Amino acid sequence: MIKSLGNREFEAIINRMAGALDARLRSQRVEMDVQNNDKLLLPGMVAEVHIPLATADSVFVVPTTAVVSSTEKIFVIRVNGNKSEWVDVKKGREAEGKTEIFGDLRDGDMLVEKANDEIRNGSAVTIKK
Structure with missing residues (x-):
């Protein structure tokens, strides 16, 4: 949208990145071609410029502290019947202390907010209320 042209909108396609x-700025330069x-x-x-970003339906946004990046894998810790369960995930975008994750998670799953690999898979977990 060009404000100096009365908020006129143009469409463009990103051709070069x-x-x-x-x-530092979490940005990347792109070049777009516009019909003029x-x-x-x-x-x-x-x-x-408004750039729609594709996202998958199975994306969850969690605190960055809930995602563990070990030398072996990237995972979150799900609480399942008072036991810890490591769930492999892939990381998406990160901003403002939040991270998108993709994995075998469902609505309602309870995750450890401050996770680390010292919480072993299958160990007992106490939930504080």
Whole structure:
């Protein structure tokens, strides 16, 4: 959307990506091609861009502290009948202390919020209320 053109919207396709993530800003440069047949877009104009990001239905967002990255694997610890259960997951996007995870999890599963690999798979877990 270009505010200086009365909030006119244009569609574009991302054609080139820099491939290098700026860890400080958590950003990446991209180049998009826009049809400009009417010659309305000029050099130096600024646009507000909305990029939809695909996501899977089986994504959960958890505190980053709930995800354990060991030398062997990445997992979360599910509480199952007062026992700990390591569940392998894949990490997605991370921001503001939260991490997307993909794995064999269901709505209602209880996870250890501050997990680590010292909580062994199958060990007893006490739930504090």
